[in-house]
Amino acid sequence: MLFLLIRRGLRQHLVSTAVAVLLVALGMGLVVSVWVVRAEAEQSFTRSASGFDAVLGARGSKLQLVLNALFHQEASPGNITAEDYQQIKGLPVVDRAIPIVVGDNFRGVRLVGVSDDFFQDLEYAPGHSYAVEPGGRPFQVGQKEAVVGSLAAHQLGWTPGASFHPFHGLDYNPSAQHSESFTVVGILAPTGTPADRVIWVPLEGVQRLGGHDPAAFTDLSAVLIKFKPGAEAAGFMLDTRYNRQGKRLTLAWPVASILGDLFAKFDWFADALRALAYMVAVVAGASVFSSVYSSMSARKRDLAILRALGAHRGFLIAAVLGESASIGLMGCALGFGLYALIASVVQELLRTRIGVLLEPWAWNPVLAWGPVLMLALSVAAGVLPAWRAYRLSVAEGLSPLS
C-alpha cells in the first residue's frame, strides 16, 4: 500500500515531479561528469603517452615537447641533430630510442617521419605492440610509402594502395603541396593513442621532401625514449645532463608528471565546473523540496484520511520520504543516462581530435558517492514535509467539521 500511495502521489503531481527528477538528473549528471572526466582525462592522457618514458628535443618547454612528439599537437620547439639521437640511443639505460620528424601534413593530418623500428615489437601499452593491420605492411626505408593511423585512414577514406601528395607545414595550406607522391602500404591497427591520428612515413620521407633545407636533411624533431626495465631512475641522471648541465637540448621526463602539470593549469576551470555542479545539485534538492512540500500540502486531507483509517504517523513519514527518495532514485537513474551522453560526447571529441581514449565507466569513487549524494539530498529535502505530515492534526485535516 505504501508503494502504491507513493506512486500515485508522484503521478498526481506529474509536472512538479518531472521537473524535480530532471533537476536531480542534471545535478547527478554534472557532478559525475565533472569528476570522472577530469580524473579520467588525465589518466587517459598518461596512458596515451604511447609507452614512452621521456622525449628528447630542442631546448624549450617540456610540455610543448611532449604535446608535439607524443600527442601530435602544437609545433616542434626546434630540431636536434642525428648525433644527439645516436648519443642517447647508445646509453646503456636506454631500451628504445625512436627518432621522429614532423613538419608536413595532408589536409591537416600530420605526417610523422619515424624510423622503421617503430614497427618492431614496440609496445604502446603493456602487452600491446604497434602493428599493421592484415592486408598491409610497414613502410620500407628509402621509399615514398606510408602507414596510416586507423583514425586518419577512416577520416581520409584511405586503404592500402591509395596515394597522396603531402602539404608543407603542420597546418593545411592548399597552395603548399609537395610534388612527391606517397603510397599507402598499410593501416596501423587501432591503439587508442594519438598514433592513430597521423600518417607515418620513413624519416627521410619528411626530411628530404622538396623545399626542405638540404642542410637539415638529417635533423630530427625529437627522440622518443623508453628506458630499460628497472632503469627508470636513469631519468634523474639524464635530466641533470640535458636540462641542468646542458643548454641545447631538453629532456621531457617523466611524461606523466609533465602531463599532470598540464592538467594542474586547468584546475581552476575544473573547480569552477565543480562549483557549478554543486549549485545545480542544491537547486535540485530545492526542487525536490518544493515538489514534495506542495504535494504534501495539497494532499493534507489525504494524509488525514490515512490517519483516520488507522495509519500510524510513521507511515505518513515513510510516504513523504518515499516520494522524495523516489524522485532521487529516478533522478539518479536518469542522471547516469545524462552522464553516459556527456561522457560519450567528450570521449568522441578526445578520440577524434587528440587520439586519447577516455574510459568513462572505469571505476571512480564518484560513481558511488555521486548518486548517494543526490539521493541523500533528495531524502533530506523531504524531511521538513515529512515532519509536517507527522505533526498533522487529523481533526483539522478532515475539516470542515460537521
Added chain:
Amino acid sequence: MDPTPALIIRDLAKGFPAPAGGRSEVLRIPSLRLRAGEQVALRGESGLGKTTLMHIIAGILVPDAGEVAVGGTVLTGLSEAARDRFRAERLGYVFQTFNLLQGLTALENVALGLAFGRGARPRAALEALDRVGLAGRAHYLPRQLSTGQQQRVAVARALANRPCLILADEPTGNLDAARGRKVIALLRDSAAELGSALLVASHDPEVLDGFGQVLDLAALNQVQAREEEA
C-alpha cells in the same frame, strides 16, 4: 449474560484552547452506551460537537477526562499507535465528505481501510464492494463515480474490516434525499448483517426518523445543556 457492549462512555470531557486564552469546553457527557449490534442515531445541529465526539470514539482525539471503551477495549488507556491499530481493525468510519483518495480506484480505497490492521483477507475489499453493489466499478477512480456511488465506496471501506462499531458522521450530508435514503438503508442492512453496532450522527430529520433510538446530543452534552439554561 449480555455480550460485550459496542460502546461505553463514562464522564467524558473535552475542550479546546480558546482564542482569548484558557480552554473552551465543548463536550461533557456523563454516560453513553451502545449494545452490540445496536443501531442508534445521534441528533445534533452543526457546531454542537458531533464530529468531536465521533473523533473521540474513534480514538482520533483524546478526551481531557473520562473513559471510552469500544468492544471491550478501553481506548483512553491506549497509546496513539495502539489506538491507530484498533481503529484500523475494529472500527468503521463513514465521513460526510466521503473522504476517498482521489488518486486511488474504488477497490484501492476500500483496501486502504484494511491496510493498517492485521489479519485482513485479500478478497475482503472486493467482497465489501460487492456488498454495496459496486464490484463492477472496482477499478473506477472516485471522479468517475456519482456522488452516491462514492459514498457507497466509503461505506464499503467502513465495512471491509467487519468492525464491531460503525461511526457515520453526517453520511447523507452531501447527497440528495433519494441517495441519502439508499445509503442509510445500506448502512443499516450491512451493519445488521455483520452484527456491527451503528452510530449515525445527523441533523437530517429524514435520517433520524428511520432509527428506533435517537439520542439528542444537546441533551446528552452537559456543556450544551448548561449554555441553554444560561
